[in-house]
Amino acid sequence: MTMTIEISAFANGATIPGENAFCVPADEGHVAMAPNRNPAVRWSNAPAGTKSFALIVCDPDVPSVGDDVNQEGKTVSRDLPRVDFYHWVLVDISASCNEIPEGADSDGITARGKDVGKTEYGVRGINDYTGWFQGDPDMGGDYGGYDGPCPPWNDELLHHYHFKVYALDVETLGLSGSFGGAAAVKAMEGHVLADAEWIGTYTLNPDVK
Secondary structure, eight states: OOOEEEOTTSOTTSBOOGGGOSEEEOSSSSEEEOOOBOOOEEEEOOOTTOOEEEEEEEEEEEESOOTTTTOTTOOBOTTSOEEEEEEEEEEEEETTOOEEOTTSSOBSOOTTOBOOEEOSSSEEOBOTHHHHTTTOTTTOSOOBSOOOOOOOTTBSSOEEEEEEEEEESSSOOOOOSSOOHHHHHHHHTTTEEEEEEEEEEEOOOTTOO
């Protein structure tokens, strides 16, 4: 049987709820802080020989150049080249686990980020809010675990969030400290037995559907 993944909070290919986002549209201005709860993620039909899982959430639609991001009177062109932005990096999930419950990894915005390292459900890496808030005296820090969508409010492009679970043939990837999504993906090379993906979309631009 093929490995599957399911997120009950939104249909595959549909809009991610504000409950699971980092930012939502504001009544006044452009954005407001959101509940930032991780959605419940469940998976099944892992192949024989699975010794651990990894869960990676990536938005590949992030602007490669930030000059016009969130700038009044400007837009971020949909034609601008895009890069990956990791929103959740969780590795060394036990082979006996098949679910991360809603709110188990994130339930609100944590200024300066949540801790990295071992948790009840696996080993947290950092997400890319770490770089986004670098140098900010109020928000700067290592952002461990899940932090949801907050794309530029003036971006012409609808963003896609790829929730992907990997079944691995090793109990641990041997990662520690402030490792990110790219490092986790690199460490998984040659160890992936199967994977499954669920995609959500999100925008803060009222002109984008």
